[in-house]
Amino acid sequence: MTAHDGPGELDAQFEQWRQYVLRRRELQAVDADELEDHLRGSVDELVAAGLSPDEAFLVAVKRMGSLDELSREFAREHSERLWKQLVLTGDSGSPVGGTRSRRDLWVMLGCAAGALASVKVPALFGLSFDDDGSFYARNFTLFALPWLAAFLAWRRGARRSVIAVLAVLFVLGAVAANAYPLADDSQSVVVTSVHLPIALWLVVGLAYVADDWRSSRRRMDFIRFTGEWFIYLVLMALGGGVLAAFLFNTFAAIGIVPEEFISQWLLPSGAAAAVVVAGWLVEAKQSVVENIAPVLTRLFTPLFTAALLAFLVAVVWTSHGIDVEREALLLFDLLLVVVLGLLLYSLSARDPLAPPGLFDKLQLALVVSALAIDVLVLLEITGRITDEYGGTPNRAAALGENVILLVNLAWSAWLLLTFIRRRTPFATLERWQTGYLPVYAVWAWIVVLVFPPLFSFA
């Protein structure tokens, strides 16, 4: 009854209409089925009344009214659909995506289990958290990050050569952490413990961009990945803290104190597994959830700018030199890192084609004020670095970082300025940041590999 002249054509029209419906987030496949049946009922009746199938289709669609209104009504009943939910095993509607993400899930669980177990492997050789704290501090990232890199390399379908490079770098990291005769209370141990994670994280980055490591876009993706990964990790740490607190207090209430279980098993193994799980979450959610790092950046860029400007004004007003204590350089390094982070994550979320706006000017102000502060600090410090404190690994590393960040931010400020004045495209700034990533890697590896012998394992 439906159509005499070309049911195929009518079916094509229904298919097209379905696609329109499915583009609405409020309307799901089952609703489309139900509405299509309604539409077909309407068409059948109109055809029976003498209209041609084409006419009937048009009239029936017109009668149904605008999809806007329809989806608004559906949204009132199905408001949960406007909150995107994470579907762990993929969209049930597409079997291909389903098996793919299910396989992801299993590989991730395997890698997380590997990370979990790795933490406890040294215990088999008699190394305990209590007695060999410095061993665990140096090596912790070596337990977790190779598994995250393995997961990412698997997902990217990395070539053998890339996998070999990754393996060599992780082995190199293990050598750097353990082969040098570093005393537990030496500065070099601390410097290595801080820089090895950075070096290894950039190795993870290599696994992340394994499919196209030269591409600036892929590197930017890795920067986005880093921000989201960190946020998920922090959220999981908060959840883990709550879990540990409940576990401790409930068991303590019945006279069992699970302190050893929590501190020796739950926290270290959980942290290592969380590293992998967070990476998987970012991969699984990247198209589902808005990135959080850029949102935080938007919130905090104006606040940090205001704080830095206030600080500069205060320095000028009181004409009080910056008191460079032992830890001060580190503090100002961290300040530069935060400013760089704010810059990076707003770059990562920016539409490259949008014209310069107020926010870009605000960022320029932020970067310039951070640079001004840092120059003040460097002026204060230059005289002392050679004589007063001497060349310790701590100082050398902190100074090196400061210079690296200063160069990056100074050139970024220049590029931002030319971008605001419409002399250079935004992409130049983006390429500068992504092209700079290897500099961090090279420096971190230098600190880890060259510094200990250079400073005679001090």
Next chain:
Amino acid sequence: MKVAKDLVAASATPMVLGILAEGESYGYAIIRRINELSGGELDWTEGLLYPLLHRLERLGYLESSWQAVAGERKRKYYRVTDRGLAELVEQRRQWDTVVGALKEIWHDRAPLTVQPLEGLA
């Protein structure tokens, strides 16, 4: 004549429950039936009916099932549950009260062509 939106919305639940109490049915047929019962005065939109059916299903007043009709076509049939019947009884009681009161007020009066003041006298 157009029935006010609020009135349509308020009467929608008892109408759907009432129609489904006669036997299981599906969306298009329900709309046709309502149109027919009201002599074409009540013209429900899909945006009113389907979210309402989903809501009643969520509240447990209805159950649904997909059935194959005419080859590959699937159709979602709704049928009323015991809870739905209980709700229908309750809604009917309320509507009877409202309709009864209105009938009392309008008893034997000519439709509103009379002047309000004369009506009071």
